[in-house]
Amino acid sequence: MTATTAGSSAWIRRYRPAEQARARLLCLPHAGGSASFYLRFARAFGPEIDVLTVQYPGRQDRWREPCVDSVTGLADALVDEVLPWADRPLALFGHSMGAMVGYELAVRLQGAGSPPLAVFASARRAPSRPRDNPAPIHLRDDRGLIEELRALSGTDVRVFEDEGLLRRALPALRSDYKAAETYRYVPRPPLSAPIHVIVGSEDGRVTPDEARAWADHTEGGFSMESHPGGHFYLTQHLSSVVGTVSSRILAGLLP
Structure with a gap:
């Protein structure tokens, strides 16, 4: 499978080819x-960067498919889907749980001989900095999951107004939280790609020390920046983040 035929993948979306x-x-x-x-x-990106987005199973047009409830399982499933797109330098951007999936995917791509150009870790502590949670969110009842959704302020408010849509979204949410909360880092050699960390200054889910610990996972360089806002700072500062990501990707292409 080549990049031109990979467009049929259930995992990959291209909103602006x-x-x-x-x-x-x-x-x-x-x-x-x-x-x-x-x-x-x-x-929001210019024509020099082709943006691909991942669609995990169990949601939207894939809602009938079984969810994958582990970070490593998601990364394992993605490798073969992503490799055809590595015909050009490929960077990874993951937000929150997506940063962990991105890290594990980067490890696998590097092992396959196609290391990413860069890894962008957004709103997530380093893999080697776990937190103990005596009351895991994925074990809450449906009301508890909905309360978590509201608290994060990252979900379209229309979802809360549509009972059917909300109920359909809960299995994927529960599965994803299980993936994030049961993830356990396994030490391995550092990535060759640089890691760029972006966080919200008021995000209680990531401390500065936890974010800076991403530096331990790369030998290719590290940077970190903070924007005003909480866990979903990205929606408020989209243009600025796009500028940062775009400039670092293009700088990484220089000889």
Whole structure:
């Protein structure tokens, strides 16, 4: 399978194809998220970067498919779907749980001889900095899951007004939280790709020390920046984040 035929993949979406792009960017959603979360993000990039977004099973047009309830399982399933798109330099951008999937995917791509150009970790602590949670969110009842959705302020308010839509979204949300909360880092050699971390300054789910610990996972360089806002700072500062990501990808193409 080549990149031109890979468009039929259930896992990959292209909202703004850029056939002459110099590099590609693969975006991985947060827990409970879908490819469409990155719609505005994808369309904000210039023609030099071809933006791909991942659609996990169990949501939107894949809602009938069984969910994958582990970070490593998602990364394992994605490798063969993503490799055809590595015909050009490929960077990874993951938000929250997506950053963990992106890291595990980067490890696998590097092992397959196609290391990513760069890894962007958004709103997530480093893999080696777990937190103990005595009351895992994925074990809550439906009301508890809905309360978590509301607290994060990253879900379209229309979802809460549609009981059927909300109930359909809960299995994927529960599965994703299980994936995020049961993930256990396994030490391995550092990535060759640089890691760029972006966080919200008021995000209680990521401390500065936890974010800076991403530096331990790469030998290719590290940077970190913060924007005002909470866990979904990205929706408020989309243009600025796109500018940062775009400039770092293009800089990585320089000899």
